[in-house]
Amino acid sequence: MNVVWEWDKAFEVLPVLLSGFFQVTLLVTVLSTVIAAVLGLVIAIVRRSAPRPIGRVVGFVVDFIRMTPIVVQLLFAYYAFLNVSPIVIGIAVFGIHYSTYMAEVYRAGIDSVPESQWEATTALSMSRYRIWTAVVVPQALRATAPALGNYAISMFKDTPFLLTIGVVEMVQAGLIFGGNNFKYLEAITIAGVIFLLASYPTSLLIGRLEKRLAFSN
Amino acid sequence: MSTQKFSSARLAIAASSVLALGLVGCSATDDGDxxxxxxxxxxxxxxxxxxxxxxxxxxxxxxxxxxxxxxxxxxxxxxxxxxxxxxxxxxxxxxxxxxxxxxxxxxxxxxxxxxxxxxxxxxxxxxxxxYTTALMVPEGNPQGITDLDSVAATDGVRLAVLAGGIEAGYADSLGITGVQSVPDAQTGMDTVANGRADAFAMTAISLNYMADNNPSVPVETTGAFVQSIDGVDQVxxxxxxxxxxxxxxxxxxxxxxxxxxxxxxxxxxxxxxxxxxxxxxxxxxxxxxxxxxxxxx
Missing domain, CATH: 3.40.190.10 (Periplasmic binding protein-like II)
Known part of the structure; x- marks a missing residue:
């Protein structure tokens, strides 16, 4: 009983953790990243080009979301939308929360597009739609892709907060296993290793992507 | 070079003290008398x-x-x-x-x-x-649930169970999907009372006690039952x-x-x-x- 680490428990908990990882942790990360990337771009464009009152309102909402903890937002949505299943709430809250951060990244990317490019679009009398889709966004994305990737990793590491709204993701699955077997160390250690094995290669990839985009600029 | 030696010596001391702690922990309960x-x-x-x-x-x-x-x-x-x-x-x-x-x-x-x-x-x-099992449901039991088999058979019943509770295993074996996990009994009752879940499965004694002691909460409990999984009664x-x-x-x-x-x-x-x-x-x-x-x- 007093053995600190038991290998057979470690092998027993591994499939439990992996199933939690693929069925919940990875699913939430991927879907929320897509939501955050799209919604973040919309927010950035609205704040830059919509009429000032609308931009102000959006700016206030974005600041409000960024200044409150994600756990509070998860619990708020959990109790406010009783008919929505917890995992859908998790995906939506993570997506919206991180979209506010990604919007700032896009803003920096848009600002990095040289003024001369904007002037050229005016000279060519391009439509608003064409300015954004053909000139600004493609150039802005180049500068922003690495930072967006870092937020995706950050979101990935925040997924254990889902346990506050009753979603059994990888860490919660490990804690339940620990409670039933009185062995927490194995579960928590392996969960940490799985996080590391998933996020470290991703960050290396993002680093390479950053270099490649920088060279071709 | 010398600093490296120093740090590896410190590491050895740290490692052996951890080992010693582990040994002390073992001997405390291995006392034959x-x-x-x-x-x-x-x-x-x-x-x-x-x-x-x-x-x-x-x-x-x-x-x-x-x-x-x-x-x-x-x-x-x-x-x-x-x-x-x-x-x-x-x-x-x-x-x-x-x-x-x-x-x-x-x-x-x-x-x-x-x-x-x-x-x-x-x-x-x-x-x-x-232990027998029961379900806590909204007052009037609108979906007419009687046990976990009827939860599995009725479409759209959202079931809540205690995280790590034995009922979570029952729900899994019965193929009930969309099961919500709650950290404690109080939260389980709240999820049924506020409409987040349609039923909360737990031991009958605990559920009856909670329902009796919270008369203002609009919930009721089903009769106690012994859940059967693959034909084996779960005693x-x-x-x-x-x-x-x-x-x-x-x-x-x-x-x-x-x-x-x-x-x-x-x-x-x-x-x-x-x-x-x-x-x-x-x-x-x-x-x-x-x-x-x-x-x-």
Whole structure:
């Protein structure tokens, strides 16, 4: 009983953790990243080009979301939308929360597009739609892709907060296993290793992507 | 070079002190005489310390006073064993067995279910409480749910279970999807009351106790049932937990317990006021060994 680490428990908990990882942790990360990337771009464009009152309102909402903890937002949505299943709430809250951060990244990317490019679009009398889709966004994305990737990793590491709204993701699955077997160390250690094995290669990839985009600029 | 040597020496010291801690931890419970000495030491001191985890109506601490069915049972049994005073400390549910093995208390008074994994870690007394399952549903039971089979058969019933609870395993085996997991019984009742879930599965005694003590909450409980999985009735029983080394204490406890569990009136006299009925009295032929082996009685 007093053995600190038991290998057979470690092998027993591994499939439990992996199933939690693929069925919940990875699913939430991927879907929320897509939501955050799209919604973040919309927010950035609205704040830059919509009429000032609308931009102000959006700016206030974005600041409000960024200044409150994600756990509070998860619990708020959990109790406010009783008919929505917890995992859908998790995906939506993570997506919206991180979209506010990604919007700032896009803003920096848009600002990095040289003024001369904007002037050229005016000279060519391009439509608003064409300015954004053909000139600004493609150039802005180049500068922003690495930072967006870092937020995706950050979101990935925040997924254990889902346990506050009753979603059994990888860490919660490990804690339940620990409670039933009185062995927490194995579960928590392996969960940490799985996080590391998933996020470290991703960050290396993002680093390479950053270099490649920088060279071709 | 010298700093490297220094740091590896420090590492060795750190590693050996960790090892030493581990060895001390082992030897504390591997004492061969502990079985006999714990019982006599407790009788000499006249006091036993038991742990509870706020599981109502089994055992909980209200202000300074310990209350509940297993507390009532233990005050009677331990006094029959020559230990007049029962000290109660409250800990987190998941710390019960680790704390027992670490020597922080001498027994667990929480009606803990006898399960094979737990038997590997600690020693269970003879069965004390039979568990049946029930469902908490909104007042009026709009979906007409009676048991977990009807939850599985009815479309759109959102079921809540305790995280890590035995009902979570039942739901899994029955193929019930979209199951929500709640951290405690109170949250389970809240999820049904506020409409987040349509049913909350837990032991019948706990659900009935909660429903009776919260008359303003718009929920009710279904009748108790014994869940069947793949044709096998899931019989659950709770017992008092001791350290595996304390064999004499366990044997003396079981002797004193038998006086109560063989006498329905004595049993209900102690636990009846907490909502227990004759159905909760374990049958004489159900043994801890059967439950530890995972074969249902």
């Amino acid at each position: 502990a079985g006999a000495s714990t019982l006599s030491a407790l009788q000499e001191a006249g006091t036993i310390t038991v742990a509870v985890a706020d599981e109502r109506p089994y055992s909980w601490v209200d202000g300074d006073e310990a209350m509940g069915a297993t507390i009532a049972m233990h005050e009677e049994i331990f006094s029959n064993m020559g230990i007049d005073n029962v000290d109660v400390i409250q800990v987190d549910w998941n710390s019960l067995i680790p704390g027992l093995n670490a020597g922080r208390f001498d027994a667990i008074s929480a009606g803990m279910s006898i399960l094979p994994e737990r038997c590997e870690a600690a020693a269970f007394s003879s069965p004390e409480i039979m 659950g029983a709770g017992a008092t937990v001791f350290r595996q080394a304390d064999t004499a204490l366990l044997a003396a406890y079981n002797d004193a317990l038998a006086d109560i569990t063989t006498d329905v009136d004595a049993y209900l006299g102690l636990v009846g006021e907490y909502g227990f009925t004759a159905e909760n009295l374990p049958p004489a032929d159900l043994t801890t060994a059967q439950l530890c082996a995972g074969t249902d009685g």
